[in-house]
Amino acid sequence: MLARIAALxxxxxxxxxxxxxxxxxxxxxxxxxxTRELYDDVNAAFVKDxxxxxxxxxxxxxxxxxxxxxxxxxxxxxxxxVVTLALAYDVQMLHDKGKLIPEDWQGRLSNNSAPYTxxxxxxxxxxxxxxxxxxxxxxxxxxxxxxxxxKTSGGARWNYLAAWGYALRKNGGDETSxxxxxxxxxxxxxxxxxxxxxxxxxxxERNIGDVLVAWExxxxxxxxxNGRDKFEIVVPSVSILAEPPVTIVDRNVDKHGTRDIAxxxxxxxxxxxxxxxxxxxxxxxRSEAVAKRYANDFPEIKLFTVDEVFxxxxxxxxxxxxxxxxxxxxxxxRK
Amino acid sequence: MTAIARRRVLPGFxxxxxxxxxxxxxxxxxxxCGLFLKSTSLGWSEFWETALSPRALASxxxxxxxxxxxxxxxxxFGLLVAWVLVRYRFPGRALVDALVDLPFALPTAVxxxxxxxxxxxNGWLGEPLGALGIKVAFTPLGVVIALTFIxxxxxxxxxxxxxxxxxxxxxxxxxxxxxSRWQTFRRVIFPSILPALxxxxxxxxxxxxxxxxSIVFISGNMPMKTEIVPLLIVTKLEQYxxxxxxALAVVMLCASFGIILSVNLLQRWGRKRLGFEV
Numbered sequence: 001m002l003a004r005i006a007a008l009x010x011x012x013x014x015x016x017x018x019x020x021x022x023x024x025x026x027x028x029x030x031x032x033x034x035t036r037e038l039y040d041d042v043n044a045a046f047v048k049d050x051x052x053x054x055x056x057x058x059x060x061x062x063x064x065x066x067x068x069x070x071x072x073x074x075x076x077x078x079x080x081x082v083v084t085l086a087l088a089y090d091v092q093m094l095h096d097k098g099k100l101i102p103e104d105w106q107g108r109l110s111n112n113s114a115p116y117t118x119x120x121x122x123x124x125x126x127x128x129x130x131x132x133x134x135x136x137x138x139x140x141x142x143x144x145x146x147x148x149x150x151k152t153s154g155g156a157r158w159n160y161l162a163a164w165g166y167a168l169r170k171n172g173g174d175e176t177s178x179x180x181x182x183x184x185x186x187x188x189x190x191x192x193x194x195x196x197x198x199x200x201x202x203x204x205e206r207n208i209g210d211v212l213v214a215w216e217x218x219x220x221x222x223x224x225x226n227g228r229d230k231f232e233i234v235v236p237s238v239s240i241l242a243e244p245p246v247t248i249v250d251r252n253v254d255k256h257g258t259r260d261i262a263x264x265x266x267x268x269x270x271x272x273x274x275x276x277x278x279x280x281x282x283x284x285x286r287s288e289a290v291a292k293r294y295a296n297d298f299p300e301i302k303l304f305t306v307d308e309v310f311x312x313x314x315x316x317x318x319x320x321x322x323x324x325x326x327x328x329x330x331x332x333x334r335k
Numbered sequence: 336m337t338a339i340a341r342r343r344v345l346p347g348f349x350x351x352x353x354x355x356x357x358x359x360x361x362x363x364x365x366x367x368c369g370l371f372l373k374s375t376s377l378g379w380s381e382f383w384e385t386a387l388s389p390r391a392l393a394s395x396x397x398x399x400x401x402x403x404x405x406x407x408x409x410x411x412f413g414l415l416v417a418w419v420l421v422r423y424r425f426p427g428r429a430l431v432d433a434l435v436d437l438p439f440a441l442p443t444a445v446x447x448x449x450x451x452x453x454x455x456x457n458g459w460l461g462e463p464l465g466a467l468g469i470k471v472a473f474t475p476l477g478v479v480i481a482l483t484f485i486x487x488x489x490x491x492x493x494x495x496x497x498x499x500x501x502x503x504x505x506x507x508x509x510x511x512x513x514x515s516r517w518q519t520f521r522r523v524i525f526p527s528i529l530p531a532l533x534x535x536x537x538x539x540x541x542x543x544x545x546x547x548x549s550i551v552f553i554s555g556n557m558p559m560k561t562e563i564v565p566l567l568i569v570t571k572l573e574q575y576x577x578x579x580x581x582a583l584a585v586v587m588l589c590a591s592f593g594i595i596l597s598v599n600l601l602q603r604w605g606r607k608r609l610g611f612e613v
Contacts, residue, residue, distance in 0.1 A: 068573040093575055149556050151570035191473050191555040194566070198552070206455040206472075322574050323388075331558035333389060 025261055026059040030080035032067040032154065032244070033197055034218055038281040039084070045277060046268045050261070058261060066195055067154035074100065074249060081253050081262045084246040086154035088112070088306075089313035091245050100251045114243035115269035116283035119303055120162040122234040123203065123212040123219045130210045134236050135166045138211060139184025146209035147189055148199045150321050155196035157321060159213045162240035164320075165309045169238055179326065186330050204231070215242065217282035220297065241303040367588070374581040385582040390558060391567060397475060398564040399590070402543035405482035410536045413490025414528075420491070421498040435491050438484055447549030450481050454553070473555030478563065481549045486539030493535035497528050530602055537598050544591050 031039060043060040050058050063070065063078065067086035074080050075098035085091050091113075094100045106113045124132050130143050138145050148156035163185055167178035191208060193199040196215060200222055203212035211234075214222070223231050246266050253259040268274045275287040279294040291298065310316035320326045374382065385391065420432055438446065454461040454471040461472055471477045501524065509519040547565040554561040564587055571580035 068575075072572060072575070097575055149570075152556075152566070152573050192557055194551045194556060194569075205452070207457045208455065317574070323385075323571070323576070323579070328390070328558070331390075333559060 024057045024059055025258060026061060027082065027258055027262060027265060028061045028063065028078075028080045029082050029084060029265075030063045030065075030070045030074055030078060031084040032070060032086040033064055033195060034155075034215065034221075035084065035244075036062075036064055038277065038283065041277045041281065042269065042274060045273055046265055049268065049273070050264065060265070066152070068152075074098070074252075079252045079256070080249055081256060081258050082246060082248050082266060084244065086244050087157065087313060088243070088245050089317050090154065091247055092314060094247075094249065100249050101247055102250065105247045106245065108247065109266060110270065111286050112243050113245040113247055115246060115266070115274065115286060116244065116278040117286070118216045118242045118244070118283050119239045119301060120159050120213060120236075120242065121216045121219050121239065122236065123214055123222060123231050124210065124234050126228075126230055126232060128232055128234065132211050132234055135163050135181065135185075135238075138163070138188065138213070139181055140188075143188055143211065144190055144209040145185055145188045145211055145213060146191065146193075146199050146203040147185075147213040148196050149192035149194055150327055152194045153196055155215055155218075156192075156199075157317075158215070158240055158242045160320065160327065161306060161310060161316060162213075162236075165240055165304050166236065166238045168309060169304065182326075183330050186327075216284070216298070220282040235299050235301055238302045238304070241305045243305070370581050370584055370588070373578060374585045377578045377582055382582050385579045386586045390562065391564075391583060391586075393559045394562045394564045394567045395586070395590075397478065397561065398544060398587075401475060401478045401482055401563075402540050404479050405486055405543050406536050406540035408479075408483050409486045409490045409539045410532060413487065413535060413539075414494055414532060417491045417494040417498055421495055435488050438487050443485060443546065443548030444552070446484060447481060447552030450477070450484065450549065451553045454480065472553055473557075473561065475554075475561060477553040477555075478550055478561060481553050482543040482546060485546055485549060486543050489539040489542065490532065490535035493531045493538065494528055497531040501527055530606060533598060533602050537595055541591060541595060544587065 029039060029043075039062055043062070047058055047060065050056065063073070063080065065073070067090045070078075070083065070085060071090035071093050074083060074094060083091060083094065088106060091101070091105065095103055095105060109115070122132060122138075124130070130140075131137070132143065137143060147159045150156040150160045160182065163182050164178045167181040168174070171177040191199075191202050193202055196218060199212060200214060200218055203209050204222060204226060212219075212222075219233050223233055246269065248259065248262040248266065250259075253262045269278070270286065272287065272290065275285040275290040279285045279290050279297070282297065284298050285291050285294070306313055306316055310319075318325070377385065416431075416435065420428065420435075451472050452458055454464070454477055456462065456465050456470075456472070458472070461470075464471055469476075471480060505523055506519055509523045514522065545565065547563070547569070550563050551566060554563060554566075556562055556566055564583060568580045568583050571577075571583065
């Protein structure tokens, strides 16, 4: 019995060794949840492109999960060559907590290392029965709002900051009115799902809520898959520019000797072919030429960035989402 | 020790005991020590501030309260199911038997999604219940139901073998000696199955305390209202606050250990008092 197990183990080891020794390079991309479909397409295109250029076959493996969870896995030893996460805060932690990437990681690729962007929009039920037009309407009495929990979901943090930034802009930077608006919105939230997909399910399948606050790419996907006879997208007057950043994980690519190919992989996202796929999967492309072709999908919105309004992610996280922050105050029992 | 060892038919006390220690050490003690060590990176006052914040307190209430209720429900109805499975032969018995284990096999996230779909306001059960003014999904009641679901097999599977071993002639003897049905149950059957019942209850309770996957779907995760402790731990991790997360974990661990230990001691005391050998 023991001999048989040993033989099996040897065989497996040999199999693994063969797979490695075949001249095939493999790359692990740790990403967040809603990018599954996007990277399926991007990976297939990149593999073809890379083989045509260099003759080597590359095998790209994906790991998906909540953005924060993925960052923690990489810090704790998941040997991802590249990360493509939902927000810069999670990537920054790879430096702050794990020293896996240099401090200046965000300047290494153009556009803040975010090859695609998105924004936050509303999905309402067909005919918009509650007449929702802008962020103020979400705080009205009798409107039920679905958004995930900012403490556990990266997407939910974008939703929250979008509302906050809108109120600041409307009232000349007055923090009190921003707080009031955000308080009012969360008073109307009956369920705080732990992730963005969970909220989409609550709204679409469970039929709860009048309006879903969501990533634009999730909203477009929802409306396209469920048919336009059930839901409508409402675009607010002002929203946030969500920049999901990508970077190579220096310590891991140096260990695997995959720095060149990992860099090429991320640059591919900025190429015309990559940008076309990005737009096809409802993310806003950086390339203007591609953006023009998909202008119908992406209406013009006044967008602000986290850096402009909140002074960067680290600061926004600390003020708003850490324990005892502004978000927690909404739910503190009143004395 | 040597006296005991000499009387045993099979040798190997030392070897098996050392293996037990190594095994438990590797699997349980070392990870738990790591947990405690990590939580000490918080200062004493910081630890208590995290552990006793109003939100943490609210979540302890929900986690311990709902787990107790769920384990209690399972103790009552699990006993009933075990009784039926052991004492009666009926068509479909094998099916019922298999159904009992299903909550073990089902991934808890699937269970959570299914229960949420069922009990949501537009669900099969949620709609009629809603008409009666009872809301289940996204309330503490929903948490209790999910915890009852995942804890179901424990009581059934611990009580079943004991019931099966309980010879019916004991009951007949009781009846012959003039005991009423209720007396037979209370004085003869119940004391024999009580230890197994308590074990099942404790297991179901412990399992419920740690449950995360199904609860995040059905609870709605509203701060102060339907947040369970494991969710609060995850929110700490989202902030990369490893020490804060372990602080909550340590509180959970000590409380659960205290509860399980006292249940076991109580059981020993009870058995002694009833004159069973310990």
